[in-house]
Structures are given as C-alpha cells and as structure tokens.
Amino acid sequence: xxxxxxxxxxxxxxxxxxxxxxxxxxxxxxxxxxxxxxxxxxxxxxxxxxxxxxxxxxxxxxxxxxxxxxxxxxxxxxxxxxxxxxxxxxxxxxxxxxxxxxxxxxxxxxxxxxxxxxxxxxxxxxxxxxxxxxxxxxxxxxxxxxxxxxxxxxxxxxxxxxxxxxxxxxxxxxxxxxxxxxxxxxxxxxxxxxxxxxxxxxxxxxxxxxxxxxxxxxxxxxxxxxxxxxxxxxxxxxxxxxxxxxx
Amino acid sequence: xxxxxxxxxxxxxxxxxxxxxxxxxxxxxxxxxxxxxxxxxxxxxxxxxxxxxxxxxxxxxxxxxxxxxxxxxxxxxxxxxxxxxxxxxxxxxxxxxxxxxxxxxxxxxxxxxxxxxxxxxxxxxxxxxxxxxxxxxxxxxxxxxxxxxxxxxxxxxxxxxxxxxxxxxxxxxxxxxxxxxxxxxxxxxxxxxxxxxxxxxxxxxxxxxxxxxxxxxxxxxxxxxxxxxxxxxxxxxxxxxxxxxxxxxxxxxxxxxxxxxxxxxxxxxxxxxxxxxxxxxxxxxxxxxxxxxxxxxxxxxxxxxxxxxxxxxxxxxxxxxxx
Numbered sequence: 001x002x003x004x005x006x007x008x009x010x011x012x013x014x015x016x017x018x019x020x021x022x023x024x025x026x027x028x029x030x031x032x033x034x035x036x037x038x039x040x041x042x043x044x045x046x047x048x049x050x051x052x053x054x055x056x057x058x059x060x061x062x063x064x065x066x067x068x069x070x071x072x073x074x075x076x077x078x079x080x081x082x083x084x085x086x087x088x089x090x091x092x093x094x095x096x097x098x099x100x101x102x103x104x105x106x107x108x109x110x111x112x113x114x115x116x117x118x119x120x121x122x123x124x125x126x127x128x129x130x131x132x133x134x135x136x137x138x139x140x141x142x143x144x145x146x147x148x149x150x151x152x153x154x155x156x157x158x159x160x161x162x163x164x165x166x167x168x169x170x171x172x173x174x175x176x177x178x179x180x181x182x183x184x185x186x187x188x189x190x191x192x193x194x195x196x197x198x199x200x201x202x203x204x205x206x207x208x209x210x211x212x213x214x215x216x217x218x219x220x221x222x223x224x225x226x227x228x229x230x231x232x233x234x235x236x237x238x239x240x241x242x243x244x245x246x247x
Numbered sequence: 248x249x250x251x252x253x254x255x256x257x258x259x260x261x262x263x264x265x266x267x268x269x270x271x272x273x274x275x276x277x278x279x280x281x282x283x284x285x286x287x288x289x290x291x292x293x294x295x296x297x298x299x300x301x302x303x304x305x306x307x308x309x310x311x312x313x314x315x316x317x318x319x320x321x322x323x324x325x326x327x328x329x330x331x332x333x334x335x336x337x338x339x340x341x342x343x344x345x346x347x348x349x350x351x352x353x354x355x356x357x358x359x360x361x362x363x364x365x366x367x368x369x370x371x372x373x374x375x376x377x378x379x380x381x382x383x384x385x386x387x388x389x390x391x392x393x394x395x396x397x398x399x400x401x402x403x404x405x406x407x408x409x410x411x412x413x414x415x416x417x418x419x420x421x422x423x424x425x426x427x428x429x430x431x432x433x434x435x436x437x438x439x440x441x442x443x444x445x446x447x448x449x450x451x452x453x454x455x456x457x458x459x460x461x462x463x464x465x466x467x468x469x470x471x472x473x474x475x476x477x478x479x480x481x482x483x484x485x486x487x488x489x490x491x492x493x494x495x496x497x498x499x500x501x502x503x504x505x506x507x508x509x510x511x512x513x514x515x516x517x518x519x520x521x522x523x524x525x526x527x528x529x530x531x532x533x534x535x536x537x538x539x540x541x542x543x544x545x546x547x548x549x550x551x552x553x554x555x556x557x558x559x560x561x562x563x564x565x566x567x568x569x570x
Contacts, residue, residue, distance in 0.1 A: 051442075073442045074441050074444050074445060074447065077442060077443060077444035085439065089436055089438065089439035089442075090439070091431065091432055091435040091436055091439070091440075092435060093435055094428070098431075102425075102428050102429070102432050102440070102443060102445070103444075105425040105429075106425075106429075106443065106445055106446075107444060111446075111449065114425040114426060115421065115424050115425075115426050116424075117425070119423045119424055119425070120425075159443060
C-alpha cells in the first residue's frame with residue numbers, strides 16, 4: 001500500500017539560502033506526524049512545497065502515489081489533501097454552516113450541476129454532523145467572524161475535514177488557543193484520527209501539544225532532518241536538545 | 248422562503264404592475280429606466296458585492312450590449328436573437344476582462360476596468376462606419392412580442408418588467424446556489440477558498456462574465472428605451488452611477504442595487520424643485536450615507552433590526568436577532 005504522503009529528496013532554495021535541504025519522509029494511513037524545529041528550520045517552507053504554494057527546487061511530492069508537482073491548492077484539495085493555516089482562515093461574514101458546506105461543496109458533482117442543483121449541494125446533514133463533532137452545534141447559524149478565536153480554530157479544522165480528505169496538513173493548530181480550547185481541539189483531532197482513520201501532518205511549536213498528539217515526530221534544523229522517531233525518543237535526543245537550546 | 252418574504256414579493260410585484268397606470272408617460276419612462284439600471288446594478292452587485300471584484304466598467308458592457316442590440320435589430324435580425332447576442336458577447340468580453348483580476352486586485356483592478364471603459368467609449372466614438380461615431384444611432388426599434396408592439400411607453404414598461412423579473416430570479420438562483428457561496432468565499436478569503444477546492448480562476452472569471460452579461464442586457468434595453476444611443480451614454484460617469492447604485496443600496500444584499508437604482512434614478516426627480524442646488528444636495532446626501540453607513544441603506548436596515556431584536560431579547564444570538 002502506498003504511503004498517503006511521500007516526500008522524496010525535496011529541496012528549496014531562495015537565492016543562496018537553502019531553506020529545505022534534501023528532505024525525505026513518508027506518512028502512512030492513520031498516522032499523526034509532527035513536524036517540529038526551531039524558528040527558521042524550514043518547516044513552513046517544506047509545508048508550502050508539499051501544498052503547492054511554493055514550487056520545490058528539487059525532489060518530488062507524491063500523494064497516494066501520484067506526483068503532485070505543479071498542482072494548484074484547489075486541485076490538491078480535490079486529490080484529498082486538506083489543510084489549516086497558521087493564521088485564522090475562516091469566512092467571517094458567512095455562517096458556521098455555510099463555512100462547512102463550502103468546504104465540501106466543490107467535491108459534489110460538476111460545476112454546472114452545482115449551479116442547477118440544491119443550494120446546499122445536499123450537504124446540510126453531513127455539515128451539521130461535522131459541526132456537532134467539533135462541538136460547535138450551538139453556533140451553527142452564527143457568523144463565523146463572531147466566534148471566539150478558539151472556536152474559529154475548531155471551525156478551521158472542521159472545514160479541513162469536511163470533504164473527507166486522505167491527508168490533513170495542520171499548520172500550528174494550537175497557536176493562540178487557550179488551554180481549555182486546546183484540550184478540546186486535541187481531543188477532537190485524536191477522535192477523528194481514531195474513528196475515521198484520518199492521517200495528519202502537524203507543524204507546531206507547542207511541544208506539549210505535539211508530544212501528546214503525534215505518533216511520530218520529525219525534527220528539522222537548518223532545512224535538514226536531524227531526528228525522527230516516537231515522541232519519547234525525540235524528546236531525549238541530544239541533537240534535538242542542542243538544536244533547540246543551541247550549543 | 249418565509250411567508251413574510253413571499254408576501255412582500257407578491258405585494259412588490261402588484262405595485263410594479265399597478266404603478267405605471269397612475270403615471271404620465273414621463274413617469275413610466277422613469278420607472279422603466281429604474282428597472283433597466285437595476286438590471287445593470289444587479290449584475291455589478293454579483294461581481295463586486297458578492298465576489299468582491301472591483302469593476303468600473305459596467306457602462307462599457309451596457310454600451311456593447313446597446314450597440315449590438317441596436318445594430319442587429321436595425322439590420323433586420325429578430326430582437327430576441329439580437330439581445331441574446333448582446334449578452335453572449337458581453338459574457339465573453341467579461342471573461343476576458345476577468346483575466347487581469349487574476350493578477351491584480353482592489354484599486355489596481357479598478358484602474359484596469361476604468362481603462363477598459365475608456366477604450367470602449369473611444370472605439371464607439373472612432374469607428375464611425377459601424378457606430379455612427381459621436382452622432383450615435385437613431386431610431387432603434389422597440390420589440391414586437393407575438394405580433395404585439397411595445398412602441399408605447401406602457402407596453403414597453405411591461406416588457407422591461409418581465410426581463411427585470413427574469414434577471415432577478417436568475418441572479419437569485421445563482422446567489423443561493425453553491426456558486427453564490429463560492430463567490431462570497433472569493434470575496435472574503437480567496438486563499439482559504441482555494442485550499443478548499445474552489446477554483447479561484449474560474450470563479451473570478453464567471454463573476455465578471457455574469458455581471459457583464461447583465462450589463463449587456465441592460466444596455467440592449469437602454470437602446471430600446473431611449474431609441475437613441477451615443478458613446479457618451481456609456482462613459483465613465485455612467486459606470487460610476489451604476490457603482491453608486493450598488494454601494495448606496497448595499498453591496499452584497501440582493502435587493503441593494505434595486506433600492507440603490509431607485510434612489511439614484513428618482514432622487515434627481517424629487518430634488519428638481521431645488522433647481523441649481525440639486526446636484527450639491529445629492530452629493531451631500533451620498534457623502535452622509537457613506538460616512539454613517541458604508542454598507543448601504545440595506546446594511547443600515549439590517550443593523551437597526553438586529554440592534555432592536557437584541558434589545559428585546561439580549562440572550563438571542565446575532566443570527567436569531569437578524570432574522
């Protein structure tokens with residue numbers, strides 16, 4: 001069985017700076033992979049190369065065995081890759097329900113059938129289930145912009161899952177979220193992973209969050225992988241400690 | 248659709264059917280003019296209000312639609328074909344004009360569309376062999392429907408009313424459909440929309456094309472309404488006027504451009520008694536409205552209604568209060 005995501009010898013340079021240097025790893029079905037590293041280690045650049053926001057200078061990215069070089073974000077989404085953003089990215093003037101329906105509608109029928117079909121693309125029931133799953137049921141008809149920051153983070157995650165993606169890339173999901181909401185978010189992500197076999201790649205600075213959520217962790221420093229393994233192994237790896245604390 | 252909305256729509260339609268019988272020929276002309284401009288403004292509302300793409304070129308599409316309809320009907324081509332051709336042509340040119348919007352946004356896009364409007368006016372003025380240049384086109388026939396002429400103001404009013412209703416229904420269908428949701432997503436957060444599978448390129452181009460096709464239809468009706476067109480009828484001033492209709496009524500509200508067009512077309516009539524001061528008064532009113540309610544008149548109504556409901560029921564959500 002193909003890995004859900006396969007990153008093969010990916011490099012990315014900006015002029016003379018090599019932000020990502022010959023990075024390779026696989027992500028398998030139902031795995032939660034954490035991608036960590038100090039600031040400037042190349043995590044976000046790698047993320048953007050995988051998601052088609054930046055063209056890689058070298059190497060290939062395969063999703064479910066298919067090369068996704070040059071694919072636009074909307075094409076990647078149709079191939080089953082969902083994502084969240086570091087900064088909040090919801091549609092503030094649209095209701096929570098409309099946000100969620102939008103996240104699924106482009107996977108239903110053709111462009112023409114969406115024009116002449118049902119206004120909700122037949123997704124209301126599924127969207128309500130997703131909203132309930134992320135415990136936003138009492139906010140269904142509220143404008144997304146009126147939700148608290150943490151609730152918008154939950155909505156952001158719910159949107160990434162709505163189309164039933166094979167792989168979800170989460171960019172700092174814990175950033176700016178208070179402790180109660182953070183526990184909620186972690187618990188929901190774990191439940192999604194266990195109940196539906198969803199596969200995640202998580203970039204995160206919050207070590208406690210990453211260590212307790214992820215099944216495997218890759219550590220980047222200066223654009224290269226310096227350590228890889230389960231949370232316990234990575235936590236005790238002297239190279240990792242040195243990369244974070246300097247030396 | 249709620250019973251209250253259905254009732255309001257039926258009442259509104261009844262008023263539109265009965266109102267012209269109480270008016271002079273000039274009054275019927277003004278009402279027809281309002282509906283024609285409403286069609287253009289509804290199209291721009293889709294492009295600007297829903298999809299968030301700034302366009303200062305709606306008058307140029309009205310011009311292309313007007314000249315296409317006028318020249319084709321005067322050449323003996325049946326009016327339905329001529330008007331359809333006008334809309335299709337504007338749809339295609341709108342698609343092309345949408346391409347710059349894939350690269351530039353906001354005021355840069357406004358300048359691109361503004362330049363396009365200027366270009367269309369220059370073509371209409373300079374290509375005399377086709378457009379009659381500054382002399383324009385005179386004697387444009389009004390349509391004949393199943394053998395019934397619409398030469399008289401009242402008959403033509405009902406022809407315009409029918410097309411106005413059809414356009415409104417079509418646009419309402421589009422806005423309520425997943426396309427409408429994608430347009431709003433494009434306006435609010437194109438990067439996120441793209442990551443959720445919305446094809447930003449197609450959505451942007453469609454927003455321009457559909458809005459432009461409405462401009463083409465409105466232009467065809469302007470030609471038949473006034474029976475005379477010249478390049479100045481479709482200059483930048485008219486584009487700004489249509490933009491004002493959308494903004495004053497409430498961009499992104501379905502009935503916003505219809506209300507805005509009503510105000511912009513009727514205000515000069517009501518302010519006529521002020522003689523030389525009317526333009527100044529009109530400008531001052533627009534400034535006051537924009538300062539105190541940038542979301543337009545319908546935005547003002549929505550704000551007031553929500554505030555009132557929240558005062559009555561402080562525990563209501565803003566959605567419940569807004570209903």
